[in-house]
Amino acid sequence: MFKYYNMNQLVLPIDLEVILQENDIAYHIHHLVESIPDEAFAPFYKETGCPSYHPRMMLKIILCGYTQSVFSGRRIEDLTKDSIRMMWLAQGYEPSYRTINRFRVHPQMQELIRQCFVQFRCQLIEEKLIDEKAVFIDGTKIEANANKFTFVWKKSIEKHHANLIKKSNEVYDRLLEEQVLPAIERENEEELSVEELKEVASSLEKVVDDYSTKIEASEDPVERKRLRSERKTPKQILKQVNDWIARKEKYQNDLEILQNRNSYSKTDHDATFMRMKDDYMKNGQLKAGYNIQIATENQFTLAYDVFPNPTDTKTLTPFLDTIEERYFDLPEYIVADAGYGSEPNYDDIMIKRERTPLIKYGMYEKEQKKKYKDDPFKPSNWIYDEVNDTYICPNQKTLSFKFVSTRKDSSGFVRQFKVYECEDCTGCPIRHLCTKAKESTNRRLRINLKWEQQKAYVQQKLSEPETAEIYHQRKIDVEPVFGFLKAILGFTRFSVRGKFKVKIEMGIALMATNLRKYALRGV
Known part of the structure; x- marks a missing residue:
């Protein structure tokens, strides 16, 4: 016996919403886009010419396409004709791939994406899925839509x-x-x-x-x-x-x-050649790409930005500015890995923003090891006399304070060092272990008091139970977002060129990962 099947019988059309499952991702996309204020869509309105598709509908089908790992305008167009959830979101409209691609890089799209993140965060707070206690920051590199040998x-x-x-x-x-x-x-x-x-x-x-x-x-x-x-x-x-x-x-x-x-x-002037982790040939080949910075909580991306420089150190301050200006007020704790640990970043977070950085510096792990602490040639292990402001070297010689040195780096940040010099290094039997300076000069020691204070503050915070637990949360909070984005969503290369367009597409892809995770939370 077979179930009844007849292709020649007339079937009346029914509302596609009835066919969708109860927790279908299309509903979450619909509710998110509908929560965006009407004012955000006003710049899309035209009084003359042929009436355009409603920007709410266009945004919904693009977001839906990205949640299904479809990043091509042609394939999104195909989905509006054969995907039930896309047909319901588009309400029967079938915009062409040209219309979809033009809308995706529209100058006002960046504001729409920002509104998506703002409204999504409000929704997470309302449902108590995030507690606003800390924000976790990390970066990754994604390949640009640029030809290989155009450097x-x-x-x-x-x-x-x-x-x-x-x-x-x-x-x-x-x-x-x-x-x-x-x-x-x-x-x-x-x-x-x-x-x-x-x-x-x-x-x-x-x-x-x-x-x-x-x-x-x-x-x-x-x-x-x-x-x-x-x-x-x-x-x-x-x-x-x-x-x-x-x-x-x-x-x-x-x-x-x-x-x-x-x-x-040459094919994407805003892209910079960077060393990518997915180096299949294992020959250290550089590829044109962008450095993506995200801020997460509970594995949801709350803010993001795109930078052309490959290192994370110099992206933290401008990224925090972007978060405060465009997304939300920073919470008490700013959490990131050791790649962000630097004097300018600590200075910016603690003094300018009055927040607590839970960020290791480059030598943090090494300084905690017994071998480092027992090494007599490490200046941090030398005896310091606070009264006379002197250090004692391993050969029991005194290093006295001489002068203050000021240095300015390429970004304009000024550092001050107290310079100490040994009384006499002549004939020292362990000189070759202590310094590589010329035989005619004495050992000099440069101490950055501000940096030492910042390091001590970070060490103290990372050793406290409450803040240590928050820091340990970093790996299981921000890293899975990149894993989901690249491995599950399959977003490993941009489809557009130019930083402005790349920023829009990155926002769409990150919001798609948010919606996928949000839809799966109750499964």
Whole structure:
């Protein structure tokens, strides 16, 4: 016996909502997007032309597509025709892939995504799924939508630019010496600008044209041969100068794109070449990508940002600024791994924001080991005399305070060091174990008091039971989000180019992971 099956019988259409399961993810997408205020959709409204699809509907189908690991506009279009949940969210509309792709990178989409995160966090607080006690921060690198061998390296550009400046100055000085060209007014004596090179080219063109005129006017073969020979040098130099103009404009454009970065991709100027973890060839190949920073609690992403620099250390302060300006007020505890532990970051969190950093510094784990604590050549283990402000080295020599040294790093952060110097290192039998300085100089010790105080504060906080428990929560809170995003959702490469568009797509992908986890919480 078979169940009744007849393809020729007319079946009346029914509401697709009836077919969906009770806890289907489409309901969560619908409720989230409907909670966004109408004001956020106002910029999409057009008074003239053909009526557009409602932005709520467009946002719902894009979010739904990403939750199903569908990141292509064409495949999202296909889902609106054969997926029940997509057909219900679209209410029968079938926008084309061009419409979907245009909406996904719309200038106002970034605000819509921000509203999604704000409303989703309010929902989590209301349902007591997060307690707002701490926020966990971490970063990952995701490959950009850029071709493989399209790298432009800053060091290479600076090297070729310096060679161009040197050669152009030499040629210009030689032309002045030989009185081929008149002197031009220069803004910078060290290098010729593009405009000044164009002046040199214009003068050389006149010289070449004068020779050409004389050659045409002369009927003497010997004279014509001599003039052609004399014209050859300025003609070659003119060709070289025109090449320099094109190259200098290119180098200046490259340096403007690079700014503080060391590389960029020709097919996505905002992407930087980074070392990715998924190095299949195991040869350390660099790939164009972006550094994604997220803030989580209970494995839900509450805020995010996109950065072009590969290291996490310098992303923490701007990321915290983004969180406070666009998402929510920071909780009491800021938790991150040792990659974020630095004096500027501790200074920013403790003094500027008045929060507690639960962030290890780079040497934290090593300093806790018995081998490190028992090493007599580590300055942190030397005897310090507070009264006389001196240190005692392993050879029982005194290091006295000499002066205060100030250093400024590339980002403009200023550090102060107290410099101590040993009274006499001459003939020290353990000198080779203590210092690598020259034999003629005494051992010097630089102490950053502020950094030492910050380290002591962090050590104290990480040793307290309550804060230690919060810190240990970090690995099981923020790391699974990246695992879910890459391994389960399958989002390992961007579909769009440019930081603005990448930021939008990253927000959609992270919100999709939130919705997937939220839908599974009761299963």
